[in-house]
Amino acid sequence: xxxxxxxxxxxxxxxxxxxxxxxxxxxxxxxxxxxxxxxxxxxxxxxxxxxxxxxxxxxxxxxxxxxxxxxxxxxxxxxxxxxxxxxxxxxxxxxxxxxxxxxxxxxxxxxxxxxxxxxxxxxxxxxxxxxxxxxxxxxxxxxxxxxxxxxxxxxxxxxxxxxxxxxxxxxxxxxxxxxxxxxxxxxxxxxxxxxxxxxxxxxxxxxxxxxxxxxxxxxxxxxxxxxxxxxxxxxxxxxxxxxxxxxxxxxxxxxxxxxxxxxxxxxxxxxxxxxxxxxxxxxxxxxxxxxxxxxxxxxxxxxxxxxxxxxxxxxxxxxxxxxxxxxxxxxxxxxxxxxxxxxxxxxxxxxxxxxxxxxxxxxxxxxxxxxxxxxxxxxxxxxxxxxxxxxxxxxxxxxxxxxxxxxxxxxxxxxxxxxxxxxxxxxxxxxxxxxxxxxxxxxxxxxxxxxxxxxxxxxxxxxxxxxxxxxxxxxxxxxxxxxxxxxxxxxxxxxxxxxxxxxxxxxxxxxxxxxxxxxxxxxxxxxxxxxxxxxxxxxxxxxxxxxxxxxxxxxxx
Amino acid sequence: xxxxxxxxxxxxxxxxxxxxxxxxxxxxxxxxxxxxxxxxxxxxxxxxxxxxxxxxxxxxxxxxxxxxxxxxxxxxxxxxxxxxxxxxxxxxxxxxxxxxxxxxxxxxxxxxxxxxxxxxxxxxxxxxxxxxxxxxxxxxxxxxxxxxxxxxxxxxxxxxxxxxxxxxxxxxxxxxxxxxxxxxxxxxxxxxxxxxxxxxxxxxxxxxxxxxxxxxxxxxxxxxxxxxxxxxxxxxxxxxxxxxxxxxxxxxxxxxxxxxxxxxxxxxxxxxxxxx
Numbered sequence: 001x002x003x004x005x006x007x008x009x010x011x012x013x014x015x016x017x018x019x020x021x022x023x024x025x026x027x028x029x030x031x032x033x034x035x036x037x038x039x040x041x042x043x044x045x046x047x048x049x050x051x052x053x054x055x056x057x058x059x060x061x062x063x064x065x066x067x068x069x070x071x072x073x074x075x076x077x078x079x080x081x082x083x084x085x086x087x088x089x090x091x092x093x094x095x096x097x098x099x100x101x102x103x104x105x106x107x108x109x110x111x112x113x114x115x116x117x118x119x120x121x122x123x124x125x126x127x128x129x130x131x132x133x134x135x136x137x138x139x140x141x142x143x144x145x146x147x148x149x150x151x152x153x154x155x156x157x158x159x160x161x162x163x164x165x166x167x168x169x170x171x172x173x174x175x176x177x178x179x180x181x182x183x184x185x186x187x188x189x190x191x192x193x194x195x196x197x198x199x200x201x202x203x204x205x206x207x208x209x210x211x212x213x214x215x216x217x218x219x220x221x222x223x224x225x226x227x228x229x230x231x232x233x234x235x236x237x238x239x240x241x242x243x244x245x246x247x248x249x250x251x252x253x254x255x256x257x258x259x260x261x262x263x264x265x266x267x268x269x270x271x272x273x274x275x276x277x278x279x280x281x282x283x284x285x286x287x288x289x290x291x292x293x294x295x296x297x298x299x300x301x302x303x304x305x306x307x308x309x310x311x312x313x314x315x316x317x318x319x320x321x322x323x324x325x326x327x328x329x330x331x332x333x334x335x336x337x338x339x340x341x342x343x344x345x346x347x348x349x350x351x352x353x354x355x356x357x358x359x360x361x362x363x364x365x366x367x368x369x370x371x372x373x374x375x376x377x378x379x380x381x382x383x384x385x386x387x388x389x390x391x392x393x394x395x396x397x398x399x400x401x402x403x404x405x406x407x408x409x410x411x412x413x414x415x416x417x418x419x420x421x422x423x424x425x426x427x428x429x430x431x432x433x434x435x436x437x438x439x440x441x442x443x444x445x446x447x448x449x450x451x452x453x454x455x456x457x458x459x460x461x462x463x464x465x466x467x468x469x470x471x472x473x474x475x476x477x478x479x480x481x482x483x484x485x486x487x488x489x490x491x492x493x494x495x496x497x498x499x500x501x502x503x504x505x506x507x508x509x510x511x512x513x514x515x516x517x518x519x520x521x522x523x524x525x526x527x528x529x530x531x532x533x534x535x536x537x538x539x540x541x542x543x544x545x546x547x548x549x550x551x552x553x554x555x556x557x
Numbered sequence: 558x559x560x561x562x563x564x565x566x567x568x569x570x571x572x573x574x575x576x577x578x579x580x581x582x583x584x585x586x587x588x589x590x591x592x593x594x595x596x597x598x599x600x601x602x603x604x605x606x607x608x609x610x611x612x613x614x615x616x617x618x619x620x621x622x623x624x625x626x627x628x629x630x631x632x633x634x635x636x637x638x639x640x641x642x643x644x645x646x647x648x649x650x651x652x653x654x655x656x657x658x659x660x661x662x663x664x665x666x667x668x669x670x671x672x673x674x675x676x677x678x679x680x681x682x683x684x685x686x687x688x689x690x691x692x693x694x695x696x697x698x699x700x701x702x703x704x705x706x707x708x709x710x711x712x713x714x715x716x717x718x719x720x721x722x723x724x725x726x727x728x729x730x731x732x733x734x735x736x737x738x739x740x741x742x743x744x745x746x747x748x749x750x751x752x753x754x755x756x757x758x759x760x761x762x763x764x765x766x767x768x769x770x771x772x773x774x775x776x777x778x779x780x781x782x783x784x785x786x787x788x789x790x791x792x793x794x795x796x797x798x799x800x801x802x803x804x805x806x807x808x809x810x811x812x813x814x815x816x817x818x819x820x821x822x823x824x825x826x827x828x829x830x831x832x833x
Contacts, residue, residue, distance in 0.1 A: 065612050067597075067653040085606075085608040086608065130606065412648075427659065429659065467638075508646075510646070530561075530641070531638060531639065
């Protein structure tokens, strides 16, 4: 079967499965919310998110032993480093833990869990059918797109998010199966449930004044995005330092979220209900309340995700963004009461796009998500402005998106078809040149000259004749003066003229590090030494030759 | 290229016996031990087509302050050069390191995830089975108590994978200089059929050179006949499973052997690529 047709067929299957996972999560959340709502009248209800988060973290740590984060970075890491290999348990673990977290009132989104679930389904289907690495990565993308498309009923946003964030590249071979998976996921959700976030019945008349005013909203959403991203990181680092078991930390964090929720219930859960009211223009409250809600939602989400709850930042971005949009609308309305502004719901939508673009550095996802959920292009001009500007401003203060920052800092994010990716896909063991002749340290120069005559190499590793340990190197350039002085042939031993403290390479070193060291020290080749034993030489010439071959392989598709 | 063996060190008396066995194996086959002293209870191994999560039992984290010294002492006392200590470079999550899989051998106790008290004959843990199933390298499953082995015993069943196992056995025998015995349980195939396989694979000369004794079990079951395997032999056995039914029955011979023989075993999985 043709490779592209095969991937399209598998993409459809993975899209359907991911869509079903998203629907299962949706009904799980509905079930939890319905059954826990009777408890909302009690004074002690603030402990509910604490219990939910504690059980969620216990489930992840003790039952399924996941030991990983919120989802999206793990998927990106697996695509980037390990050809899209994901554990089977990831296809269901985050769905259950997320259900416990959000269902009990934790402030998080269901998107990241459903993305890792879909991606894991794609990865394991690829494994089941013994597909190759490239095909597996495509199916991971299909799973992610199908899942996101299903949870939002937003096929274009699902596809664009996957290509912008998960895959990191647009390629014809990937786009078609991912698009098919996205359609399959959205279709499953349309068949099995009513979409929660859909505003196709609304229309907005956006005039020039409102479009120009959206520039200010871009600045506001960028600032809020930066605060949000930093709050999430700070909260995570702070809770890591608390010497308590992870489930107790989760319980404390959840109780704090519950306490915030007692005063501002709008911050609890994934917040789709609040989004609906804001976009419909039915959300009451002045400027002060809006500022408070933005701050409270940021705090609640940071406490939920940083202290051990399970979930993603997609839905919180939408909620905070719509609060920020409304806040901005109230503010400009206060400044220029005489001017007629577009409906405040439009600003809520623009705020959502601004937050997604700013926090995730994914402007196209922001734009197409709003187009998907409104089903029209009324807001497209300010939408593009807000998304593009918010991303640009955030990029100055936060050079990497929230999802990728940790991976980039640890050097674990390898964008496809980049220098780092090509180098990471090669190993030193593939490049070692083993045709080097070692010479003992007590060899006389005269004997060494005979060795040189029979060798085509300039480098000679010197080893201890008894232990076999690597001692140093001799390069012909370094000893040229002695080579032509026959008087020294019987008096000089190699240990007297060899270079010691030579820069060496370990067989498991990263090639990018090796190249950096070669550049820094002006070297063209280095000895590979393992446990003090000489293994071979690695040279720039061989490396670049293999690099080119690898690059050709990676850019073929 | 230097041959390396990965060993996950457990700083307990059982871990000591396991590392003694690994060191003995390395010494006889001129292999460098690479020791990983876990700092987390989980790690991932990304194989070619599968990712295996290994959840260690809590004894692997015991006395981290003495673990390195203990491991070093055991290896040095065996007369080996200083081992390499593995420090993971990549992490799937902050407490979930990735362990490289490009080694030539790995040493594993029968179970890596369950409490030491539960480990006994008759049980190979699911993680160890998955490692055997996915790895390109053979896995050494040491006996519970260190016992030097003085010969190699290959269980040869005639399949293509069994031929790979036999080749490995012959290679190990020639490196270590230890005698090699081959044991075959006759079933539908008879002695002549096995000899034909050896001839077709062009192993006749090597068999004559390396193999001390080729025993055929014509009657009784494999379980009964395993009594004939020397108590001081390292058993080299294949664990295969291709196709749906075979996948379900993966490693059934391996299970029989390990539940009956207290010997150390070297298990050759279906994805083994001859590296040595």
